[in-house]
Amino acid sequence: MPELPEVENVKRSLEQVGVVGRRFVGVELHAKTLRTPLKKKMNQDLKGQQIVGLKRRAKFIIFETDDFILLNHLGMTGSWRVRDSEQPKLKHDHVILNFDAGFELVYNDPRRFGLLELMPKAKMPTHPWLKSLGLEPFDDNFTGEFLFQISRGIKAPIKNFIMDQRRLVGVGNIYASEALFRSQIRPSRAAGKVKKEEAHRLADSIRRILQQAIDSGGSTIRDYRNTHGETGGFQNLFQVYDRKDKPCFVCHDSIRAKFLAGRNTYWCHKCQR
DNA sequence: CGAACCTCCTGCGGGC
DNA sequence: TGCCCGCAGGAGGTTC
Numbered sequence: 307m308p309e310l311p312e313v314e315n316v317k318r319s320l321e322q323v324g325v326v327g328r329r330f331v332g333v334e335l336h337a338k339t340l341r342t343p344l345k346k347k348m349n350q351d352l353k354g355q356q357i358v359g360l361k362r363r364a365k366f367i368i369f370e371t372d373d374f375i376l377l378n379h380l381g382m383t384g385s386w387r388v389r390d391s392e393q394p395k396l397k398h399d400h401v402i403l404n405f406d407a408g409f410e411l412v413y414n415d416p417r418r419f420g421l422l423e424l425m426p427k428a429k430m431p432t433h434p435w436l437k438s439l440g441l442e443p444f445d446d447n448f449t450g451e452f453l454f455q456i457s458r459g460i461k462a463p464i465k466n467f468i469m470d471q472r473r474l475v476g477v478g479n480i481y482a483s484e485a486l487f488r489s490q491i492r493p494s495r496a497a498g499k500v501k502k503e504e505a506h507r508l509a510d511s512i513r514r515i516l517q518q519a520i521d522s523g524g525s526t527i528r529d530y531r532n533t534h535g536e537t538g539g540f541q542n543l544f545q546v547y548d549r550k551d552k553p554c555f556v557c558h559d560s561i562r563a564k565f566l567a568g569r570n571t572y573w574c575h576k577c578q579r
Numbered sequence: 580c581g582a583a584c585c586t587c588c589t590g591c592g593g594g595c
Numbered sequence: 596t597g598c599c600c601g602c603a604g605g606a607g608g609t610t611c
Binding site: 309312313341365379380381382417419420471479480481524525526527529530569570 | 603606
């Protein structure tokens, strides 16, 4: 479900509800596995640990405690919410983090594509889930020049290329289509055929669109909610995503759709070359 | 190595 | 109205 803007908003809303500074009383596991098995040891390890920081890396949320990193990915349908003790447990409430003063954080995830793994702090840099991640789009080193250089000789479609988390992180299926529309590049074009000037436009579009989406609270197609239960607003600003056969807002030609990287991809054939 | 599929899982909207 | 099919914000694994 969530791409960088949604994950960033979840992370910020977790900060707002006051997660940082809380001390773990325990962890309740109500499922055997998410994307990977939920380890029972998590409960013992986290007991007494204080959350000292909250970070986002790519589409991961990182809970930092005194001694551990609790790594979380929301997959397609993962969400966090604060539960008051009166509230009954809901379907797909797989993990409950119990903190001091009765504060409870619930991880809900119908499809269980999400991830929750605990590791010692020192293991983080070499952890399989994190070690191969590419540049953050808001890193100063992420430039059109960078995008141009790393895409030379790549035959895969540019859309697949910008979604590949090993090069650039944070862009998923929605923002790939949207960023390519705004940079006037067809999603199916071979990455290696993207010109230097276009690479600059694309890098700028990616950064701008992700920032706009963050500012709008992310995009809610169906499931996405932040920790307060609020939906995003960026879905109202889609130019092409999920607009097959609808008129392009710029030239009024019909928006086209086809599968790339196994996912539906949207573009305007006139505006994008 | 890269690229095209497959896979995990549940829910829901559209079509018949 | 109800059932069935296909598709959904991800991404690692498999195969060629």
